[in-house]
Amino acid sequence: MRLEKCWFCSSTVYPGHGITFVRNDATIFKFCRSKCHKNFKMKRNPRKVKWTKASRKLAGKELVKDATFDMERRRNRPEKYDREVMHKTVKAMQKIDEIRQKRADRLWEKRMANAKQQQTAADKRQLEREIHLIKAPSMEPEAVSEQEPMQEEKVVQQQDEKLAQKQKKKLRIPVERPRQKLQRMQE
Amino acid sequence: MGVGQRSTGKGGKVRRITKTKRRATFLERHIDQIWEDVQQPEGVHDGKTAPLGTTDSVQLDADLPACGRHYCQPCSRFFVSEHAQTAHEQTKSHKNRVKDLMGPRPHSNRDAELAGNMGAPDNGPKLRPHVAVPAPMAIS
Numbered sequence: 001m002r003l004e005k006c007w008f009c010s011s012t013v014y015p016g017h018g019i020t021f022v023r024n025d026a027t028i029f030k031f032c033r034s035k036c037h038k039n040f041k042m043k044r045n046p047r048k049v050k051w052t053k054a055s056r057k058l059a060g061k062e063l064v065k066d067a068t069f070d071m072e073r074r075r076n077r078p079e080k081y082d083r084e085v086m087h088k089t090v091k092a093m094q095k096i097d098e099i100r101q102k103r104a105d106r107l108w109e110k111r112m113a114n115a116k117q118q119q120t121a122a123d124k125r126q127l128e129r130e131i132h133l134i135k136a137p138s139m140e141p142e143a144v145s146e147q148e149p150m151q152e153e154k155v156v157q158q159q160d161e162k163l164a165q166k167q168k169k170k171l172r173i174p175v176e177r178p179r180q181k182l183q184r185m186q187e
Numbered sequence: 188m189g190v191g192q193r194s195t196g197k198g199g200k201v202r203r204i205t206k207t208k209r210r211a212t213f214l215e216r217h218i219d220q221i222w223e224d225v226q227q228p229e230g231v232h233d234g235k236t237a238p239l240g241t242t243d244s245v246q247l248d249a250d251l252p253a254c255g256r257h258y259c260q261p262c263s264r265f266f267v268s269e270h271a272q273t274a275h276e277q278t279k280s281h282k283n284r285v286k287d288l289m290g291p292r293p294h295s296n297r298d299a300e301l302a303g304n305m306g307a308p309d310n311g312p313k314l315r316p317h318v319a320v321p322a323p324m325a326i327s
Contacts, residue, residue, distance in 0.1 A: 007296055010303035025220065029296070041213050046294050053302040054294060063304075070306040077311025100304075 008036035008046050010053035063107055068100040216263035219293040224260055261285050 004013040007029045019037050021029040031037040039049065046052040056062050063069075071093065079085065216224075248255045257266040259275060261284045266272040275281055297308075 005296075005300045005303040005305065007299050010299045012303065023217070027296075042209065043212060043217070045218075046299070054298060057302050069301075069304050072304065073306040074300065074308040075311075076308060 004030045006030060006032035006036050008032075008039055008044075008049075008052060010046075061111070063100070063104055066100065066103060068096050068103070071096050218287070219295060221261060221263055222288060222293050224263075225288050261288055 001015055003015075004018075005011070006013055006018065008031060011032045013030050013032045018030060018032045019034070021031070021037070021040070023029065029040065031040065039046075046054045047058055049055055053062070057064050252265040252267045255265055257269060257272045258264070259266065259272060259281065262275070262281055264275070266275060301307075
């Protein structure tokens with residue numbers, strides 16, 4: 001029994017799950033679910049899709065090249081069964097998993113150390129840029145010359161009227177007026 | 188009605204061919220295959236690494252546009268004339284493709300495994316270490 005990794009998102013594919021695609025040059029692609037298979041069919045690059053493990057590692061969001069990764073490998077020469085080795089391996093797995101979790105937590109803490117400062121700086125920048133959205137123009141200390149905005153308003157109004165006319169034209173449905181209809185009926 | 192299916196009934200004049208188009212793009216050579224092609228020395232291709240039209244043994248293939256004479260390797264496309272090919276080489280899509288192929292090796296199964304917290308594949312110890320050198324201890 002082998003636990004494969006999904007070609008697209010690198011999650012574990014358990015036996016009886018997912019789909020396997022064999023290209024006509026005999027390359028094997030395994031997918032954990034239809035989402036990943038569809039993305040592959042659209043020829044998307046997993047490095048450029050944000051939710052895949054590959055892109056997260058490239059962005060430095062997760063542990064890369066850690067000694068704890070050497071536990072799980074594709075073993076092309078299977079070990080002979082030995083009760084003692086089996087017992088030790090199971091113990092080691094738990095221990096290594098613990099260590100990896102700790103390292104991952106430390107990495108996250110390191111990443112999040114500057115997060116608050118960055119967020120505040122970004123908020124400040126946004127406030128400066130979009131202050132006009134919350135502040136009324138009359139409150140501004142120096143009002144800009146008053147004639148120009150008036151002209152602009154007029155132009156905008158004209159445009160609006162034109163647009164409205166156009167829409168009216170489009171919406172007009174040819175309907176016979178009742179009098180015309182009556183005349184036609186009489187004829 | 189699903190994406191790419193043909194609409195039926197009233198107002199069904201527009202025929203959607205999204206699925207066909209997607210299928211066609213999928214059947215083109217994949218980026219990792221092309222990357223391998225580009226690494227090969229020029230003019231040497233067997234059927235596995237490049238379309239048969241570009242092999243040395245089968246120079247001309249009647250099924251291909253212009254018998255496969257004008258082939259753009261980075262885009263894996265055949266053209267009807269030299270003129271068409273030069274025009275294609277001016278396009279943005281071609282230039283982008285060339286730029287991509289200059290970069291690192293495209294994503295592979297090995298990369299997926301590394302990203303999924305796995306180590307390098309383990310092939311075990313060599314079964315037959317160099318037989319040519321006889322062990323002096325055994326002789327004595």
